[in-house]
Amino acid sequence: MLKIPFNKASLTGNELRYIQEAVEQGHISADGSFTKRCCEFLERQFRAQKILLTPSCTHALEIAAILLDLAAGDEVILPSFAFVTTANAFVLRGARPIFVDIRPDTLNLDEAQIAERMTSRTKAIVALHYAGVACEMDAIMSLASQHGIRVVEDAAQGVNAKYKGRFLGTIGDFAAYSFHETKNYTCGEGGALVLNHAQDVERAEIVRQKGTNRNQFFRGETDKYTWTDLGSSYVLSDVLAAFLFAQLEQLNEIALKRRLIYERYFEALKPLRDAGKLVLPVIPQHCESNFHLFHVLFQSQQIRNQVMDGLKSKGILAVFHYIPLHSSPMGMKFGYRQGQFPITEDVSGRLLRLPFYNTLSMSEVDWIAESIGKLL
Numbered sequence: 001m002l003k004i005p006f007n008k009a010s011l012t013g014n015e016l017r018y019i020q021e022a023v024e025q026g027h028i029s030a031d032g033s034f035t036k037r038c039c040e041f042l043e044r045q046f047r048a049q050k051i052l053l054t055p056s057c058t059h060a061l062e063i064a065a066i067l068l069d070l071a072a073g074d075e076v077i078l079p080s081f082a083f084v085t086t087a088n089a090f091v092l093r094g095a096r097p098i099f100v101d102i103r104p105d106t107l108n109l110d111e112a113q114i115a116e117r118m119t120s121r122t123k124a125i126v127a128l129h130y131a132g133v134a135c136e137m138d139a140i141m142s143l144a145s146q147h148g149i150r151v152v153e154d155a156a157q158g159v160n161a162k163y164k165g166r167f168l169g170t171i172g173d174f175a176a177y178s179f180h181e182t183k184n185y186t187c188g189e190g191g192a193l194v195l196n197h198a199q200d201v202e203r204a205e206i207v208r209q210k211g212t213n214r215n216q217f218f219r220g221e222t223d224k225y226t227w228t229d230l231g232s233s234y235v236l237s238d239v240l241a242a243f244l245f246a247q248l249e250q251l252n253e254i255a256l257k258r259r260l261i262y263e264r265y266f267e268a269l270k271p272l273r274d275a276g277k278l279v280l281p282v283i284p285q286h287c288e289s290n291f292h293l294f295h296v297l298f299q300s301q302q303i304r305n306q307v308m309d310g311l312k313s314k315g316i317l318a319v320f321h322y323i324p325l326h327s328s329p330m331g332m333k334f335g336y337r338q339g340q341f342p343i344t345e346d347v348s349g350r351l352l353r354l355p356f357y358n359t360l361s362m363s364e365v366d367w368i369a370e371s372i373g374k375l376l
């Protein structure tokens with residue numbers, strides 16, 4: 001019997017009321033009043049140029065990939081310790097993923113290894129902010145501007161987190177947020193594209209609207225609604241935007257709950273860290289986390305698996321990720337092989353994500369930590 005699931009979508013209480021409102025307004029397709037309210041809220045809160053809701057973070061990354069005008073053989077630099085769509089969005093456009101190893105502390109792509117992976121075909125760097133802790137954006141942005149390439153932030157896990165006082169997603173050229181059920185703010189499935197340059201907005205709207213100038217037409221900026229570019233249906237139903245708005249309204253309350261859970265885990269596991277039995281997550285001074293997840297690193301893959309199985313037998317579901325992209329079957333098709341990115345491979349074998357959701361209680365956190373201690 002599962003006593004503590006890995007994740008639970010936590011409701012704020014207004015979701016059903018807002019969905020009912022959206023239904024009663026008679027606008028349940030995309031770009032209704034709740035989409036507008038979500039975007040205005042996010043743009044104001046995060047001081048972003050423009051935010052467009054999408055059906056997922058994956059779709060937002062796909063729009064960014066189209067905006068990059070990638071051609072077959074172009075290269076995109078990204079960590080191998082990443083989610084599949086972080087690579088696939090660009091591979092779908094014919095690009096070749098150029099993997100980079102991660103830093104052993106934040107598990108973000110190692111900015112010191114990017115330059116040596118650049119070639120004349122490099123078009124973009126994808127900065128994935130792991131666990132809501134920022135990549136070293138100053139170094140990444142300056143490298144990108146020196147080489148005239150673009151930066152896409154995979155801020156799926158980074159909504160409402162900061163780097164040197166700036167919200168993640170507002171630093172690169174484009175960024176993608178996720179509102180998937182497993183993320184901090186959710187509508188089940190959902191995402192957003194963040195555009196940080198005014199000149200990219202019109203084209204992004206067109207790509208998102210199936211390659212048509214529909215948004216411009218409805219604003220009265222053009223007299224014909226027609227096919228003008230590449231695109232697909234990258235829009236989110238207003239029913240889901242209504243759900244999302246209920247979550248965004250409690251942005252700070254949710255953030256506080258997650259911080260308390262994170263801090264409790266940290267305190268409860270500290271003695272095990274001090275005894276050298278595990279490694280706790282690192283948040284550099286200049287980063288403000290959104291406490292998206294809590295992970296620990298054990299001494300070996302064998303110990304990690306034993307702890308994971310032991311927790312499961314007590315009814316506690318803890319999980320690991322990511323299978324390195326370079327050693328996956330698809331990565332191998334690009335000519336990568338096991339052994340190329342040692343930190344990624346090492347971390348992937350030793351990492352365990354502990355249960356983390358807004359309604360996880362302090363006594364449950366204590367019990368999980370105590371269970372890990374006993375298993376070790």
Ligand SMILES: *Cc1c(COP(=O)(O)O)cnc(C)c1O
Nearest residue numbers: 056057058083156178179180191
């Ligand atoms: C969750 C996640 C995604 C995908 O988000 P969806 O909204 O499910 O498409 C992409 N990248 C990272 C790093 C993620 O954690």
